[in-house]
Amino acid sequence: MNAVAWSKEELVAADSEFVIHSWSKQGGLNARPIKGAEGSWFWDYDGNRFLDFQSQLVNSNLGHQHPKLVQAIKDQADTMCYIGPGFAEEQRARLAQKLAEITPGDLKMSFFTTGGAAANENAIRLARHVTGRNKIVARYRSYHGATAGAIALTGDPRRWHAEPSMPGVVRMLDPYTYRCPAGHPSPCPVCSGGPHLEEILQFEDPYSVAAVILEPVTGTNGLIYPGENYLRSIREVCNKYGIILIFDEVMAGFGRTGELFACDHWGVTPDILITAKGLNSGYVPLGAMTVSSKISDWLQDNKFWGGLTYAGHPLACASAVASLEIMEEEGVVDNARRQGERLGAGLAELAKRHPSIGDIRGRGLFYGLELVRNRDTREPLVPFNAVGEAAKPMQEINKAAMAKGLYLASNFNVLRLTPPLVINDEEIDLALETLDEVLDIAD
Ligand code: PLP
Numbered sequence: 001m002n003a004v005a006w007s008k009e010e011l012v013a014a015d016s017e018f019v020i021h022s023w024s025k026q027g028g029l030n031a032r033p034i035k036g037a038e039g040s041w042f043w044d045y046d047g048n049r050f051l052d053f054q055s056q057l058v059n060s061n062l063g064h065q066h067p068k069l070v071q072a073i074k075d076q077a078d079t080m081c082y083i084g085p086g087f088a089e090e091q092r093a094r095l096a097q098k099l100a101e102i103t104p105g106d107l108k109m110s111f112f113t114t115g116g117a118a119a120n121e122n123a124i125r126l127a128r129h130v131t132g133r134n135k136i137v138a139r140y141r142s143y144h145g146a147t148a149g150a151i152a153l154t155g156d157p158r159r160w161h162a163e164p165s166m167p168g169v170v171r172m173l174d175p176y177t178y179r180c181p182a183g184h185p186s187p188c189p190v191c192s193g194g195p196h197l198e199e200i201l202q203f204e205d206p207y208s209v210a211a212v213i214l215e216p217v218t219g220t221n222g223l224i225y226p227g228e229n230y231l232r233s234i235r236e237v238c239n240k241y242g243i244i245l246i247f248d249e250v251m252a253g254f255g256r257t258g259e260l261f262a263c264d265h266w267g268v269t270p271d272i273l274i275t276a277k278g279l280n281s282g283y284v285p286l287g288a289m290t291v292s293s294k295i296s297d298w299l300q301d302n303k304f305w306g307g308l309t310y311a312g313h314p315l316a317c318a319s320a321v322a323s324l325e326i327m328e329e330e331g332v333v334d335n336a337r338r339q340g341e342r343l344g345a346g347l348a349e350l351a352k353r354h355p356s357i358g359d360i361r362g363r364g365l366f367y368g369l370e371l372v373r374n375r376d377t378r379e380p381l382v383p384f385n386a387v388g389e390a391a392k393p394m395q396e397i398n399k400a401a402m403a404k405g406l407y408l409a410s411n412f413n414v415l416r417l418t419p420p421l422v423i424n425d426e427e428i429d430l431a432l433e434t435l436d437e438v439l440d441i442a443d
Contacts, residue, residue, distance in 0.1 A: 008033050008045035022146075023158070037064030040420045040427050042407075050407045053419045053431050058219065058251045059277035062326055063420040069283050072322030076315050083314060085307065091317035098324055099290050104261060105269030109296040111289045111304070112312035116250035116276035117145020119287035120213070122306045123272045124149055126291070127211035127244040129305060130298055134168045135204055137197065137212045137243075141174040141221035144213065144248055153213055156221050157385050170204050172196055174218065175226045178359045178370060179378065193226065194233030206241035211272075216262040219251035222414045223361045223368025231268040238271075244295075246272040250287070251366075254278030255327060255421050258337035258364025265363065271295060278421075280323045286316035333364075336421040339428055340364040343417065346432040356381060356442035367417035371397075371442050380413040381442055397438050406434040 006014070011033045021029055035045050040063050043049045055061060062069060076091060083089050096110040113119045124136055138144070140155035151159050152166035159165065173181045175191040182190040189195035201209060216231060218224035238245040247270035252262035256278055259265050263273075272295065276287035291299075310316075327333065344362055347369065351357040358372030358380075371381040371394070382394050394410045401408045409416050419431065 011045075039063040039065075040423050048405065050402065050405050051419075051427055051431060051434075052407050053401075053417060054407055054409045055418050055420045056282065057277070058256070058416070058418045059282035061254060061256065061278040061421045062281040062323060062332065063422045066281070066326060066422075068326055069281065069319055069322050072318050073283060073315055076318035080314055085309075085311035089312065089314055089317070091314050091321055092312035095288075095312075095317045095320050095324075098321065099288060102260060102324070103273055103290050104264055104267075106293040107269065107273055107290045108293045109291055109299065111291075111306065112317065113276075113287040113289065113308055114285045114310050114313075114316075115145070115287045116248070116274065117147040117150035117287075118308065119250070119274045119276060119289045120144045120153060120246075120248060121147055121149040123213070123246050123274055123289050124153070124211065125306055126289070126295070126304065127246065127272065129302070130295055131210040131242065131244060133208050133210040135170055135209045136168055137170050137172055137200065137204075137209060139174050139214050139218075140171050141176060141218055141224060142213075142215055142248075143220045145250075170200065170209070172200050174221075174224055175230050176222070176224050177227065178361075191227055191230070192233055193230040194237045197234055197237045201237070201241065206243070209241065209243050211244040211246050212238055213246040213248060215248045215250075215252060216266070216268075217252045217257055217363075217366060219366075220411050220416075222370070222411060223366065223416065225361055225363065226266075228266070231263060231266045235268050244271045246270055246274060248274045250274055250276040251278075255333040255336045256364055256418070257366045258333065258340050260333055262366075280316060280320035283319045283323075284313065284316040285310075286313070286320055330422070332421045335423075336364040339419075339421075339423055339425070340367070342425060342428050343367060343419075343432070346428065347417075347435075350432065350436055350439065353436070354439040354443050356439060362417070365417075365419055365421055365423070369415040369417060371413050371415065371439075382413050384412050386412070393442060397441050400438040400441060401434055404434045404437065406431055406438075 015031055033045050034042055036043055040052055041049055042052055099110050100108050138153040142155045144150045144153040149166050151162040152169050173190045177191050247263050249262055253275040271292045273290045280286050347360045356371045358378055359370040361368045373379040382391050398408050
């Protein structure tokens with residue numbers, strides 16, 4: 001490095017004066033200065049080490065500073081840092097070919113972006129062009145990104161601050177069986193998917209709907225797993241009306257749930273698959289939109305009206321090619337499944353001691369712990385979209401965990417447990433021990 005490294009004080013001063021941090025009031029933010037990271041751990045300037053039980057933004061799936069991944073980026077930097085997206089470039093083509101091989105069903109061609117939101121934007125635009133229709137059905141408990149179109153698709157309150165936003169978005173409810181918005185009658189039309197979608201379409205004109213977009217497993221909005229037939233019944237309704245089904249697997253894709261893709265659990269294939277985060281563990285910004293053979297064929301005769309200066313950036317694509325090789329060589333998906341079982345068993349033990357644990361939801365290393373004040377009434381530990389004092393109990397748990405060297409995150413009353421997929425037995429056990437200590441705050 002040419003520049004002399006800053007002291008902690010210099011970093012903190014410049015950061016707090018000049019950097020705008022995401023989703024935050026900037027005054028008094030005091031972002032923790034981080035000096036380094038390796039594997040499942042990162043550390044600050046004072047030598048405090050943290051077990052990254054969040055994988056940062058659920059993207060550091062292969063852990064920090066994986067040597068092969070770092071080397072692939074260095075090698076590509078030596079070869080060619082950048083060439084425009086209009087040219088054929090080896091890493092871009094290798095990655096697209098590999099995605100055609102490993103994604104489910106007949107998903108074939110890929111368009112690469114700088115992240116998840118941009119990939120969702122392009123999926124919506126393409127679905128509208130392919131169908132010649134306008135409306136998009138999205139769910140309330142969803143997050144699809146922070147750009148103009150992606151935040152319009154998002155159902156959670158982050159959307160409120162971007163409104164009025166992209167027209168044409170229609171919403172449906174979520175298969176949130178623990179707090180079913182329909183009261184969960186048997187059979188439940190909302191939690192079974194198709195009947196609820198069908199009802200909505202009758203009021204919207206099914207032939208005006210271009211796409212349905214959903215996270216097969218809901219991420220930031222509470223780790224919600226659908227029932228056995230949910231995705232299949234949504235797929236059937238989409239088929240009936242010629243609606244394009246988009247799965248947003250930005251968070252759940254690439255082994256996070258113990259299968260390569262979350263939709264593999266249910267054997268349902270979308271027409272468009274959106275990925276990012278785990279695609280290359282976030283070493284260089286990257287997202288992908290992978291489309292079915294039918295849409296790939298359509299694109300042979302129709303123009304794709306989308307483009308980005310950094311579409312298929314060679315450094316990002318090289319890192320993704322390496323990342324996918326590492327996943328195979330190191331059996332990363334198997335490890336996620338195995339460690340997920342260890343984590344799930346440990347959480348079930350914790351639930352015996354901690355009455356604040358209302359529900360445990362997870363597969364692989366994609367777990368949510370829903371905390372309640374009362375197990376019988378399911379009164380949440382903090383109300384939905386709580387701010388200020390009301391949000392404090394969850395913040396205190398995260399703070400206490402951090403003080404003990406465990407980095408956790410939560411949304412509403414759900415703790416997110418999403419460690420790197422390369423985590424080992426000792427690290428899982430250490431996290432469980434710390435959780436055992438900090439959950440006392442909620443009991
Ligand atoms: N979709 C889902 C399901 C996500 O979880 C996220 C980010 O957390 C996004 C889209 C947006 O991705 P990005 O922040 O890379 O634009």
